[in-house]
Amino acid sequence: MILGPLAAGAAAAWAAYTWGAHLVAPGCVRRGPATRRRIALTFDDGPDPVWTSRTLDLLEAHGVRASFFLVGERAERALEMVRHIATAGHEIGSHGWSHRSLWLCGPGRTEDEIGRARAVLSETTGRSVRYFRPPWGMVNAAMFGALRRHGQRCVFWSIQPEGLRAMPPTRQVDRVLDRAHPGAIVDLHDAEGVRDASERLLVALPAMIGGLRRLGYEFATIGELLDYRSFT
Ligand SMILES: [Zn+2]
Numbered sequence: 001m002i003l004g005p006l007a008a009g010a011a012a013a014w015a016a017y018t019w020g021a022h023l024v025a026p027g028c029v030r031r032g033p034a035t036r037r038r039i040a041l042t043f044d045d046g047p048d049p050v051w052t053s054r055t056l057d058l059l060e061a062h063g064v065r066a067s068f069f070l071v072g073e074r075a076e077r078a079l080e081m082v083r084h085i086a087t088a089g090h091e092i093g094s095h096g097w098s099h100r101s102l103w104l105c106g107p108g109r110t111e112d113e114i115g116r117a118r119a120v121l122s123e124t125t126g127r128s129v130r131y132f133r134p135p136w137g138m139v140n141a142a143m144f145g146a147l148r149r150h151g152q153r154c155v156f157w158s159i160q161p162e163g164l165r166a167m168p169p170t171r172q173v174d175r176v177l178d179r180a181h182p183g184a185i186v187d188l189h190d191a192e193g194v195r196d197a198s199e200r201l202l203v204a205l206p207a208m209i210g211g212l213r214r215l216g217y218e219f220a221t222i223g224e225l226l227d228y229r230s231f232t
Contacts (some may be wrong), residue, residue, distance in 0.1 A: 002018055002180055017141045017142075018102075018103045018138070018140050020141065020142075021139045021140050021143065021144070022139055022142040024160070026140060026144055026146070027144065027154060028139070028153075028154040028155070028156060029153065029154070029156065029185075029226060030156045030158050030185065031124065031158040031181070031183045031184060031185055032183035032185065032220075032226050033182075033183050033224035033225075034129075034181065034183045035183075036182060036183075036218075037182045037215075037216050037217045037218065038183065038217065038218050038220045038221050038224070039097075039153045039182075039183075039184045039186060039212055039217045039218070039220070040066070040067060040185045040186065040210075040219070040220050040221060041059075041064065041067070041188060041219060042066065042067045042069060042100040042185060042186060042188060042189065042222065043055060043067070043068045043069065043188050043190040044095055044189050044190075044193075045069075045071060045095065045099070045190065045191035045192070045193050046068055046070055046071070046073075046074065046190045047068075047070055047074055047078045047081040047082060047085070047190075047191070048190060048192070049078060049081070049192050050198075051191055051192075051198035051202070052068075052078075052081055052085070052191065053081065053084075054189050054198075054202055055190040055201070055202065055205070056084065056085065056090075056196070058102070058202060058206065059090070060088065061211045062206065062210075063077075064186065064207075064209055065088075065090055065094075066090050066091075066219065067087045067090060067091040067093055067131070067154075067221050067222040067223075068091070068092055068190070069093040069094065069095040069132075069133040070085075070094065070095055070117075070121060071096065071098070071099045071117070071135075071191075072094065072096065072098070072113075072116050072117030072120050072121065073097055073098050074135060075117075075120055075121055075124065079124050082121065083124060083125060084168065086124075086125040086127065088223065091131070091221035091222055091223050092121055092127070093130070093131035093132060093133060093222065094114065094121055094131070094132045094133070094152065095117070095135060096114065096117055096119055096131075096132075096209040097112065097114075097117045098113065098174070099115040099135045100113060100135065101138045102134050102138050102140040102142075103138045103140060104227060105140060106142070107142035107146075110143055110146050111142070111149075114143070114147060114150055114152070115146070117129075128151060128214075130151065130152055130153060130223060130224070131152060131153055131154075131155045131174045132147055132150075132153065132154055132155065133155050134154060135155070137156055137157075139154065155185065155222055156185070157185045157187035158181070158183075158184050158185050158186075159175070159176055159179045159180070159185070159186045159187065160177075160187040160223075161173075161175040161186070161187075161188070161189075161204070161208075162189070162194065162200070162201075163194075164193075164194060164198060165194070165202070166194055166196070166197070168200070169186075169201075169203040169204035169207075169227060170207075172200065172204040172205050172208070173207045173208050173211060176208050176211070176212070177208070177212065177215065178183060180212060180215055180217060183225065185207050185222070188201055188205075189201060206216040222226070
């Protein structure tokens with residue numbers, strides 16, 4: 001197909017708005033400092049009425065604090081759960097209002113996705129929400145200004161045991177243990193994106209936590225992992 005000059009211009013502008021933003025990604029983090037054997041477990045896509053509470057129970061049983069990147073409109077339907085996550089000592093981050101890919105959002109919608117999610121999460125927990133994980137890991141050029149206005153930092157990950165393809169629990173554990181490194185950020189899902197992902201995760205988590213501890217790792221929230229002062 002041959003694009004006309006207008007369509008080609010629009011395609012180039014869209015590529016700069018999306019792909020171009022990925023190339024620059026100012027202020028985005030994929031890992032913490034490598035100065036200490038610390039790892040952050042992060043859970044995306046909740047809160048889920050069933051799986052988030054089971055994940056919380058498991059983390060409590062193992063004495064692990066983690067970070068939950070919540071979807072705003074799901075959080076609004078489960079405010080008690082949001083408070084419960086926060087009072088259990090976990091960090092709450094934002095995963096946008098509707099989990100819409102930022103590749104499909106213009107600047108206005110981007111501001112709305114980030115602002116609405118921040119509002120419901122910070123009002124519910126009484127805490128500032130300092131971290132944002134873009135749905136699907138996709139960013140656009142408008143996101144950086146919106147995050148600055150809302151006092152948030154974009155957080156990707158350095159290890160993802162299950163992406164869009166289902167991965168058996170044992171392989172998820174192996175992947176995390178093989179790739180573990182000081183300052184790692186592990187991307188997990190406590191609500192269904194991929195079918196039965198949360199169920200597989202709950203099977204994998206105890207071995208993942210135990211294995212990381214045997215390798216000498218401590219668990220930290222994203223805030224702790226990125227707070228350089230806590231490394232002195
Ligand atoms: Zn997600």
